[in-house]
Amino acid sequence: MEILKGADVVAAINEELQDELKKFGKEIPHLAIIRVGERPDDIAYERGAMKRLNGIGLKCSNYIFPETITHEEFTSEFKKVNEDKTIDGILLLRPLPKQIDEKAIETLIDPQKDIDGISPMNLAKVFAGDDTAYAPCTAEAVIEMIDFAGIDLTGKRVTVVGRSLVVGKPLAMLLLKKNATVTICHTKTKEMENTCKNAEVIIAAAGKAKMLNDSYVGKNAIVIDVGINMDENNKLCGDVDFETIKDIAAMATPVPGGVGTVTTSVLAKHLIKAAKLKKIF
């Protein structure tokens, strides 16, 4: 089995972005990361994103608010960032604390700065297959990996396990745009093993540690693992039971070191696209 590593995809995207960035001169694209509270997951993702973006030569600013901030206060602070002309893109770490109406914030975000695809305008564009859409970065990272591996999805049977609005659903739309025949499975699916086994490409976005083992994977399948979980020994693992599929699958992505690594490169790509569009219009 060939192992498709995130690092190789990241290197290829970085190279492409370096070329793009040269055109900007001193007006470096600028990302605002907005975080409420101190959740370790958020802090880890924020740190990773900043490191990646700074490494490419992009600018990041952090806006950190206390977990107890009211909806009104947060909305007012969010609007300031949203309207700040020096900012090209916004990454809002979610979920937000319960007192904040997350849907209201999603509707508020300027679709041109919404580079992680959370606004209704962007979701509608992803749904429609519009080229100007910013799809959620993780969903698009999967497509980047498949493209990098040179896999033509046209007419292929692709099964997505998971139907979230952050990964499963937008990914299904991106796959359709690539002309794949797409099947969406989820917790209520009956005979999940057979459905997955029948797929030429399996994308695991179920959020369940090591759920997909050899009984789910067909001979020579390509397996992309979006899961980030902790196993019984408190070690990072994916949704795929990697060891069990080694002699079955043709190609698979590891966790860690797979899709997750590519996500912040997609974020950087989107930021540059947003900054470019702002300059044109």
Add this chain to the structure above:
Amino acid sequence: MEILKGADVVAAINEELQDELKKFGKEIPHLAIIRVGERPDDIAYERGAMKRLNGIGLKCSNYIFPETITHEEFTSEFKKVNEDKTIDGILLLRPLPKQIDEKAIETLIDPQKDIDGISPMNLAKVFAGDDTAYAPCTAEAVIEMIDFAGIDLTGKRVTVVGRSLVVGKPLAMLLLKKNATVTICHTKTKEMENTCKNAEVIIAAAGKAKMLNDSYVGKNAIVIDVGINMDENNKLCGDVDFETIKDIAAMATPVPGGVGTVTTSVLAKHLIKAAKLKKIF
């Protein structure tokens, strides 16, 4: 094979709506139908919608514009209808002539009056599985038929043939909301026969006369036909070759007299919902 007729579903919806309508008193829900040009399809659909809505006791007004109307003129006329407080819902017959920017009009429509689900806000809600969404009427008519037949979709293998933004894609989302395992096929799908044959429920929305015959339908499948085409004798027919599946399928919808009949009842249902929400807020 059992034949699932549109008329029975229509009768059930009408009864439900009559009860709803009693609550409105003299403030009868009011639909605006907007048509540009004189396309026979549009005129036929408009006539059918008016007849159905008037029959239920709902109010319809027609706004008809010449095919040569400019984008600016049409936008201005559209805004008048959109802002008219006596109007609860808008049905815009599409496609619009080429000189009109259809996307701009879709973005303009008040989401609360957008009862045929063409605005980005509504599409995003359909995509998200939001209960307050207005899905495109034809897509929802399929769900009405399945519900009427008492079919529980939970965990069932449902294959949708077609990926348009008017039927295939929104329908896939409505089916996911019903907990079906959804496969989306299209023109680029390889081995379409096998994929369809494996489905417990097949929904044909390909727009190709009599395309799905006995080699696409598995034993005891339920077949819902969304197609409206003309056959070689210029007779109305669906996407399903009905005669060939009679001894295979457990249930199927005819064309004419199937899903198409239910569409305007869904339109009436949406109009009443919109009028009700306007009264509440």
